[in-house]
Amino acid sequence: MCARAATAPSYSGFTIGQIRGIMGRMPELTRQKKITFAEMRASGVGGLLIYCSDYKCSHWTAISGDRWADDVRLSDLEPKFTCQACGRRGADVRPNFHWEADARRAKAPGAADHGMPSP
Numbered sequence: 001m002c003a004r005a006a007t008a009p010s011y012s013g014f015t016i017g018q019i020r021g022i023m024g025r026m027p028e029l030t031r032q033k034k035i036t037f038a039e040m041r042a043s044g045v046g047g048l049l050i051y052c053s054d055y056k057c058s059h060w061t062a063i064s065g066d067r068w069a070d071d072v073r074l075s076d077l078e079p080k081f082t083c084q085a086c087g088r089r090g091a092d093v094r095p096n097f098h099w100e101a102d103a104r105r106a107k108a109p110g111a112a113d114h115g116m117p118s119p
């Protein structure tokens with residue numbers, strides 16, 4: 001009796017066929033989508049968050065993305081950064097979705113401590 005001819009074995013509820021299907025899509029699902037500055041700006045984001053690739057260091061900084069051209073991918077920048085805290089090369093580059101709000105707050109006239117009328 002041939003075991004292979006039997007019904008497909010399942011691992012954690014998936015048939016082999018389903019596992020193959022999932023594996024085939026893995027690169028798209030697991031890898032971060034490679035977006036360009038054009039796409040990032042189109043969604044109203046002008047800034048970047050740069051994270052140290054060493055999770056034990058976890059140093060990060062927020063910068064403006066103005067200096068890069070529209071066709072540059074965020075992932076293209078990752079090897080170009082060196083962590084200022086630990087000196088490790090390479091970083092994780094993410095769009096900074098709070099950039100516009102932060103920039104507006106920084107530029108707002110009479111913000112924070114100057115906004116309160118003196119008693």
Ligand SMILES: [Zn+2]
Pocket residue numbers: 052053054057058059083084085086087088
């Ligand atoms: Zn670091």
